[in-house]
Amino acid sequence: MATMITYEIADVTCMLCGRLCGTAKREGQGTPLYFRSREGGEWRQVRAISGLRCPSCGGSLYLDEFELKREFTAEAFLEEDAARPRRGRPPRPFRIPSQAA
Numbered sequence: 001m002a003t004m005i006t007y008e009i010a011d012v013t014c015m016l017c018g019r020l021c022g023t024a025k026r027e028g029q030g031t032p033l034y035f036r037s038r039e040g041g042e043w044r045q046v047r048a049i050s051g052l053r054c055p056s057c058g059g060s061l062y063l064d065e066f067e068l069k070r071e072f073t074a075e076a077f078l079e080e081d082a083a084r085p086r087r088g089r090p091p092r093p094f095r096i097p098s099q100a101a
């Protein structure tokens with residue numbers, strides 16, 4: 001069984017200067033919202049985007065439309081390789097040369 005991670009992601013933009021300030025991520029509607037600034041760093045949970053400000057001008061931020069993303073985990077690829085039959089002709093059996101007497 002293939003394991004897939006599904007989440008929604010959106011850009012966070014400043015209303016005042018129009019700069020892209022970061023990215024917001026959530027597992028689905030009604031789940032906690034996580035924010036990562038454009039400079040990088042780790043995802044941190046936020047209660048609302050209205051509490052965040054633009055680092056360059058101090059303006060309010062807004063979320064663009066959420067986009068659905070799906071990713072396969074590494075285990076899914078390993079399961080797929082194990083379940084798939086090997087292609088091509090089977091290798092010749094290894095023979096030990098007989099001892100000449």
